[in-house]
Amino acid sequence: MNRQLPLAVELRPTITLEDFIPGENGQLLTLLKSIAAGKNGETLFISGASASGKSHLLMGLCSQAEQLGRSCAYLPLEQLHPLSPELLSGLEEMDIIAVDDVQHIAANPHWERGLFVxxxxxxxxxxxxxxxxxxxxxxxxxxxxxxGSRLSWGSVYQLHPLDHNGLMELLQTQAQKRGLQLKPKVAQWLLTHCNRSPRNLLNLLEQLDQAALAEKRHNLTLPFIQSCLQHPPCG
Incomplete structure (x- = not known):
């Protein structure tokens, strides 16, 4: 277990703040980078729809901060809420405490009291x-x-969804990170014919990456993509 993570929750090393496409969320991204670099005493609340990037930001913050020697606790409450809130004991010693998906403990008096303490x-x-x-x-x-009062003490940010240009950038940046070639017209086809949620697009790229690896190719052409997808396309 990572000595900086008191819980058995692994951070995915591929998730970083640098990979986050900010769109209209540039101010929030800048603040998170400053926290990772050493800024103290910040209280933030980030709201957003499912798959809007909340977990990416919290995990990316912890990954980046750990690389700079800061101690972090990432708490995905969707996974942890069936457990005892006693696992929170001692976490106040961490430099950064990132609590993801608070809605999963709402109306649970034991967890609410644990978070309050x-x-x-x-x-x-x-x-x-x-x-x-x-x-x-x-x-x-x-x-x-x-x-609820405590959670409102600091800055409250609502994530803005990525627009079309932001989603194009997300696809092409993530394809390049995987060593894949994705031309703009092909990325445009994906956005036109597929579920446009960032989570779905990243899952789709992972699927295409595995298929390309099996065929030892790097160029994601439209015929290749269409051959990889089942009908109806992209889920």
């Missing part, structure tokens, strides 16, 4: 607390009003 301890030590959820802190169905 962790928040107070970490805030008193000027640690960085970054939360995410599918909606803003004032709209979460929390049973503990004081927790």
């Amino acid at each position: 962790l928040f107070n301890l970490a805030h008193g030590l000027r640690r960085n607390l970054i939360f995410s959820a599918d909606q803003g802190p004032t709209h979460l169905p929390l049973g503990l009003p004081d927790l």
